[in-house]
Amino acid sequence: MVLGTAPGAADETTGDWTGALELRGNYYWETSTRVVAPSLDVSLAAPNGTRFGVEYLVDAITSASQAAGALTDNRFTEIRHQGSGRVSHELELPSGHFLTLGGGFYASREPDYRSGGANFLSALSTRDRQTTYTFNASFLHDEVRQLFRTGSRVSPNPMGGTDASRFAKNFDAMTLAGSVERILTPQLYVQGGYQYAYLNGFLANPYRRVPLGDITAREGTVTEIHPTVRRRHTLHARLAYYIRATGTSVHLAMRGYADSWDVRAVTPEVRLYQELGEDALLRLRYRHYNQTAAFFYQDVYLPTEIDDGDLATFDPKMSRFHSHLAGFQLRVRGGFLGGTVLDGLRNATLDFNLSYIWNTNRFGNGVIGSAGLTLPF
Amino acid sequence: MTRGLLVALVLSVGACATVAPYEREDLAKPGMDLEREGVETGFRAHVHDAREGATGGHGSSGGGCGCN
Numbered sequence: 001m002v003l004g005t006a007p008g009a010a011d012e013t014t015g016d017w018t019g020a021l022e023l024r025g026n027y028y029w030e031t032s033t034r035v036v037a038p039s040l041d042v043s044l045a046a047p048n049g050t051r052f053g054v055e056y057l058v059d060a061i062t063s064a065s066q067a068a069g070a071l072t073d074n075r076f077t078e079i080r081h082q083g084s085g086r087v088s089h090e091l092e093l094p095s096g097h098f099l100t101l102g103g104g105f106y107a108s109r110e111p112d113y114r115s116g117g118a119n120f121l122s123a124l125s126t127r128d129r130q131t132t133y134t135f136n137a138s139f140l141h142d143e144v145r146q147l148f149r150t151g152s153r154v155s156p157n158p159m160g161g162t163d164a165s166r167f168a169k170n171f172d173a174m175t176l177a178g179s180v181e182r183i184l185t186p187q188l189y190v191q192g193g194y195q196y197a198y199l200n201g202f203l204a205n206p207y208r209r210v211p212l213g214d215i216t217a218r219e220g221t222v223t224e225i226h227p228t229v230r231r232r233h234t235l236h237a238r239l240a241y242y243i244r245a246t247g248t249s250v251h252l253a254m255r256g257y258a259d260s261w262d263v264r265a266v267t268p269e270v271r272l273y274q275e276l277g278e279d280a281l282l283r284l285r286y287r288h289y290n291q292t293a294a295f296f297y298q299d300v301y302l303p304t305e306i307d308d309g310d311l312a313t314f315d316p317k318m319s320r321f322h323s324h325l326a327g328f329q330l331r332v333r334g335g336f337l338g339g340t341v342l343d344g345l346r347n348a349t350l351d352f353n354l355s356y357i358w359n360t361n362r363f364g365n366g367v368i369g370s371a372g373l374t375l376p377f
Numbered sequence: 378m379t380r381g382l383l384v385a386l387v388l389s390v391g392a393c394a395t396v397a398p399y400e401r402e403d404l405a406k407p408g409m410d411l412e413r414e415g416v417e418t419g420f421r422a423h424v425h426d427a428r429e430g431a432t433g434g435h436g437s438s439g440g441g442c443g444c445n
Contacts, residue, residue: 026420035424041416055416128395177433186400189409195433234433242403249408257431265431273408281407291430317430329417331407353417363428370417 019044020376030366034062050089051102057082059110080110088121096127106140112147112206115140117173131182134193140173146206171201171228179236187244192237199230210312212303222301222308224315231260247275257291263318265291279336283329285355290322316362327355327368349374 021042028035039057046052059080088102100123108115119138125131146167179193204226213219238253255267269287276282296311297318306312331351338346350373357366407413426432427444 022416024416024420026417028424037420039416039420057420129398130396175433183396183401183404185394186396187403189404193434197433232431232433234431236434240409242406242409244403247406249406251411255431255434257433259431261430263430265429267431267434275406275408283408289425289429289431294430317428323429351417355421359428366424366428368421368424370420372417 024372169202197232249273262295287325294318321361
């Protein structure tokens with residue numbers, strides 16, 4: 001929450017730097033893919049109010065999917081490194097309002113994919129800090145390559161006959177987003193916004209082939225080809241209310257999405273946070289996702305209807321589908337360790353998260369889990 | 378439903394009384410502050426981006442990894 005008391009605020013009185021270190025282990029599982037992703041995030045606040053942050057994450061992705069370059073049923077593991085940095089500073093304007101300006105960078109690298117980007121953020125808070133308007137802009141450049149998992153860098157037929165050294169595609173993305181957040185009562189605030197994204201370049205999967213004919217009678221494949229431009233529009237809103245009598249926070253959120261590929265989606269979400277004593281917090285979460293298919297998606301492409309080079313996709317997330325997600329989080333602060341030999345951890349926080357996704361498309365059901373340790377200093 | 382929530386949001390932004398800083402204790406409760414969940418939210422959003430056609434509302438544009 002922009003308007004709330006941010007953790008790790010700098011101490012202007014003592015001149016001390018403050019901050020937090022967060023170690024996290026993330027896990028994702030589905031039928032054909034496993035992801036283990038440890039991450040480290042450090043945030044710092046200078047006495048003058050300038051905030052800094054860096055994050056490093058490693059994705060170890062184990063997959064047998066042809067869409068990831070596997071030519072056989074053998075599993076392979078691919079490593080992705082991701083790093084990012086951010087800085088922001090709040091200024092008090094002569095009018096008494098507060099303006100925060102900031103920016104950051106992002107870089108990701110894996111054997112067949114590189115991505116880099118930068119973002120700019122601004123936030124204007126009214127004098128009473130009851131309303132905050134934010135505006136963000138980001139730019140992303142991705143480089144897509146092919147790397148087949150057989151030891152050879154040459155793709156065999158019918159995977160396109162493309163040499164990895166010759167396959168070089170890129171895409172660029174620009175995102176503009178604005179939002180407003182306002183405190184309505186001592187227990188209620190609302191937030192809403194709009195985001196526009198423009199993507200231009202290679203937006204398909206370089207490995208995935210589209211089978212022709214139905215599942216009982218395959219008649220060859222064609223290259224997956226998506227349009228090279230995509231315009232995304234997203235509206236989102238959230239309401240948060242605190243029930244003092246029970247120590248419960250209720251969050252209601254809704255996202256509406258539409259893009260130039262005719263994908264339309266709605267995503268309602270409910271979260272309940274229940275305080276359990278002074279040091280524990282339980283979160284229950286339900287999220288529903290429902291989308292329409294892209295205009296070029298077909299369940300079956302017949303050989304008589306399509307030529308190599310036509311728009312075609314075998315991407316499950318281009319199909320019409322829906323999903324349900326249910327999950328919980330338990331967050332425990334080390335306050336009960338105060339006065340013991342572990343007194344130094346009394347402000348540390350440990351959290352466990354587990355979510356299960358029921359998904360109606362070919363990806364199937366999935367599990368998202370994580371465990372984190374946050375050490376403020 | 379999306380439209381209704383947004384209309385309610387727009388109306389509510391312009392119609393409320395001032396809440397003094399000393400009245401904001403409840404708004405600072407851990408369950409009200411999603412900023413504390415930023416890193417965890419980032420990974421979960423990445424999973425959703427890789428498995429759903431829609432994205433946005435949390436800063437990403439799509440892309441950024443070989444998950445297309």
